[in-house]
Amino acid sequence: MNRLINFGCSFRYILIAIAIICWWLFNSSYAQAASPSNSGLTGLWEYPTAEILGDGIGWFGYNETYPYNQVYITLGYLPNLEINLRATNFLNSPLISPGFGHYKDKGFDVKYRIKEQEGIYPSIAAGILDISGTELLRAYFIVGTYRFDNIAMSLGWGSDRLGGVYAGIEWQPYDWLTLKAERSSMDYTYDYAGHPDYEKIEKDEDYNLGAIISTPWNLDFNVSYQRGEEVCIGVRYNFDLTKPIFDGHKDRLKGLPINDLPSWDEIDAKSMATEIANKLATELPIKDIQVFVDERKLLITYENVGYSSEAEAMGRVLYLVSHIVPWDLESISLVPKVRGTAISRVDIPGEHCALLRLNELRKEYVADSQAYFLNPKEQSGISGDEKWAFSVTPTEDIKDESKFKVMPVYELRALRGQEDYYMDRTSLDFIYEWNPDYEKDRSKKGTAAIVDIRMPLYNDIELDYQPYMNDDTRIWRAVYSIMHRVDTNTFEVGEVGWLDQTWFGVNYSRRTYFQNGRWWMGLKAGIVHERDPYSFASLSDYRVSYGDLDQYIEYGANEGWWTVGLLQAGYRYPELDFEVSVDAGVYADGNPGGTVTFIRRWDDLGIGLWATRTNHVPEGEDFTNSGVYLEIPFDTWRGTRSKHIWRQKARIQGWFDPYSGREADWWQGPDQLWGQLNPDRLLNNLYKELEQGQSMAKEMKYSMQEGGNTYVP
Known part of the structure; x- marks a missing residue:
């Protein structure tokens, strides 16, 4: 110039x-x-x-x-x-x-x-x-x-x-x-x-x-x-990131008067419990609700089906209930479930409901509450020798045993090719999800399944090292999954089927948590077979070629089934919701190696950095591949209610050896299923949610009216 x-x-x-x-x-x-x-x-x-x-x-x-x-x-x-x-x-x-x-x-x-x-x-x-x-x-x-x-x-x-x-x-x-x-x-x-x-x-x-x-x-x-x-x-x-991106205005709780509330002795406890159960079922996207009542105490079990943040789901439950319960409530306990299985329990003093009604509850008050993993035998959420006078369920509850949806999908590739700086593909996903009625059929607890058929509509991605980025309609994912609690601190989950765009097989993971979820140890194993990238559902008869990489890999007949075996450990810093994890073992290419991952979360949004080292290391480098890991909740966006979190592990730097450090993806792995219900993580995120302007009540204004304060949207 x-x-x-x-x-x-x-x-x-x-x-x-x-x-x-x-x-x-x-x-x-x-x-x-x-x-x-x-x-x-x-x-x-x-x-x-x-x-x-x-x-x-x-x-x-x-x-x-x-x-x-x-x-x-x-x-x-x-x-x-x-x-x-x-x-x-x-x-x-x-x-x-x-x-x-x-x-x-x-x-x-x-x-x-x-x-x-x-x-x-x-x-x-x-x-x-x-x-x-x-x-x-x-x-x-x-x-x-x-x-x-x-x-x-x-x-x-x-x-x-x-x-x-x-x-x-x-x-x-x-x-x-x-x-x-x-x-x-x-x-x-x-x-x-x-x-x-x-x-x-x-x-x-x-x-x-x-x-x-x-x-x-x-x-x-x-x-x-x-x-x-x-x-x-x-x-x-x-x-x-501590606030919803683009000021995501979610639906607000409506019609919640905060007139002078009666004492416990002035109410009919069963009528109150029924009102709570019915309001939770109609106002919030949660299911399998049960309200237990005893003298000045409440315990509520539920399963979140509509919020990407478990802390937000719990916060909304607590906020709604706080406007119904008597002013002298002694305590309230909340028990979230996953696939019909109770995971953890949070015990909250009754006076926190009063502070919440006044919009004066702060995150520092978390010290007065406690959270812990439940024993698998305590699936009702009731601990030890606890006795409750009675329990009620909603008159009508959400039953979503099956769900069919059509979802547009946009994929991009930037800085990937020699001819095009920016490439993209637009597709339609036809998705069927199966979640049985766990309360009706307890034998199906922990199970779920998905079938996802992807039909490309427009595609200008031409990368020989990503042959699955083609115009053929195919099974993108079809998985049957089962989750099981071994004991109070040990969980396991397995998946079988078309695990992702490149692998068919079985995934298995087991984790044991210590110090109330502060750190964990476990393993991941898998038996997988490469899929034919140009077939609707077939397995490959050959070792899939990811570009012209003969100088690195000798291609030949497909080696059949590949095995993955990794020992895992992680430590979480609760004050920052920052986790360091290490995997070490054998990847799908048969080479030993390991991966170190750092991930920082802001409740349901996470950003991580990872690096993998195997026998294949570029000259002058200390790692084989490195990149970023993203967890982006769909209900981050304005006006959206969804439990879905978009997860992506993207390689940014390193040697492009397509077989080094490879392992199959999860549909719903350990972090997706129960990670947010880690007791320490859940409790801290709950009180942060409540403090942020009493987030579920944000933008609400209160006006003094005859008879007390009334919510005005």
Whole structure:
């Protein structure tokens, strides 16, 4: 691009001028907000600062900063830790092909804040750019940032392409406007684009400056003037994983008066229990409801069929019940089930119902409650020698023994082919789910099944290493599953059938939990056979070729049935809902190896990072494959009620050996079935749900009316 303007003053005079203006406005009180650098990490323009996105806060965006276009997603993954995944398009590289365009590169960056700002001492952070993958843009940095009011000043040092010492300033004069300027020491000869076959990158000036415009819709736009010659633009969307994405407004509980409630002695307990059971059955998507009653105590069992979050389902049950029970209730216990099997129990003091009615229940009060796994013999939810006076069930309950649905499916492939940068396929899935009436036929407890037929409608995905991405209608999944509780802390689940798009066979998993679900040990085993990717349901008579990989794998007749055997262990940090797990054993290709997975969850939404190492390791790498794992609930979206969670384990970096580290997917594995009902996890998520504006009552307003307070939507 041509040079647009040539500034005559040096960068230091720009900094002095901005500093004087900032000092003049020092006492102004504006919102303070960090912003991303070109690549996505919180920073200036080309450089990171020591500021970190808040836990669960993130943004995704696009920047056009010639010679690069960058798409990124950045997240405050843990306290003081920020991660960034990006794709970089090198515009100064020669065209690889008419369809694929310029060279493109995937990168992963991390930044850790060593210390927060305190007194006169700045916050300090260090990090690594391009920590895995091609490492073409690899660099290390350390930086300090001092923020006072609406001004932040940074000084740092970066290796390799970052070029040494850098400095910059950020000023937010208004809520909607942020100004940033930096002194750059970037050395572009370290970039992949510095190769002789590429257009040489030069810069006319060592400064970058520009502005960010914020909008009320979580969209921000930026324009900057970089290297003394380029006008650069970008856009980003800000999100908060602790809240529903796009402000997902779910249906609210209606018609819940909070007039002065009677005492226990003033009510008919059986009528109250019947009212609770019927309201739960009609107001909420739960089934198999039973209400047990004794003197000033309640116990409610149910199965969630409509919320991706078990904590939200329980929170809604508690909220509804709290507006019916007497004010002097002693305790309430809630017992969620899965496939007719009671998993865990939560005991809550009765006064928490009163606090909930007043919208004054806070997550700190979780210390007054307790949760624990139930003994398999206590399937009614009743522990030990407990006695209850009577129980009631709803007049009408949800019976969904079978369910048929048609679901559109959109699949995309980006940065995967030599001819097309972006490919996609649109299909229709015809799905039949079978969930027997477990209360009516107790012999079927723990069982369920699914048949999913996928019919492609439009397909421009042509990847020889993914032969199942074709236009043939076929069984995508057809599984019979059974779950069984061995004892109080041990669960097992097995599946048989067409497990996913590539395997037919059997999956088995067993887990034992310790310290109330804090950590676990188990195993996973499987016997699988490759499917014919071009057949409706047949098994393959040959070893499926995933591209031209003869240099790595000797293809021949199909080896028949393959076996998988993995020992597993995991530890969960309850305060952060952060889990570390390790698998070790033999994968489907017969090679030994292991996988390490880190996954952070915000209730029903999860983001994980994983790496697998087997005998096949790319030269110079420490792992065979690595990538991300996603759990995205469907009812995240506005106005949607669904228990479905979209799960995807995606390879991002590493050697493409299609057989290394392979194992069959699950339809409903251990984490899907009972993971959210882990006692520690469930209890903490429940109180977080309740505190978030009393989330199931959010946007409700109360007006004083004659006779007491009444809910007004």
